Amino acid sequence: DAGVIQSPRHEVTEMGQEVTLRCKPISGHNSLFWYRQTMMRGLELLIYFNNNVPIDDSGMPEDRFSAKMPNASFSTLKIQPSEPRDSAVYFCASSRTGGDSPLHFGNGTRLTVT
């Protein structure tokens, strides 16, 4: 089991640029979550999908943020245009809906916007 795979591991970009973060969930998991982690706010849920359908995007900070899940094995989180306050570690996590299926996290993408 390869675990949740995120890319890139690190991203440094200039303010105003578009940033795309990628995630491959664990095979067989049908729920996918995007979290943002900062020192000030801890782990914040941005959006989650069940069976590729966005269920709750109320955590997405602004319209500059968007997420897609075109199929069961791939999701993207896009920030356009990026701002310095978007600098954080972004985690993708997956699980099986229902039952006793814990959440498994990827190793995150550390985003720095200058």
Next chain:
Amino acid sequence: GQQLNQSPQSMFIQEGEDVSMNCTSSSIFNTWLWYKQDPGEGPVLLIALYKAGELTSNGRLTAQFGITRKDSFLNISASIPSDVGIYFCAGQISGNTPLVFGKGTRLSVIA
């Protein structure tokens, strides 16, 4: 929204000491989980608790699901340097709802 209050925020302990941290909520959760995050990595599940009153061990780790379903604690016995990291509690209402995370307890172990 729902919030979990996790304490302490940070702790410095000597190697070999026992550690205790806890999480409380004003809302009921039906699942409690404890995760550990090492630097540069994502949180990794340590223990999952699915029943009120449940006490579960995983090696030197012991966690309990509070009987009121509004709290949980994690104990680490005989700490070692590799216990260093951030420990998060998380609560879940049902398998179809997302986890709510505490702000974490940052553990430092002095050899």
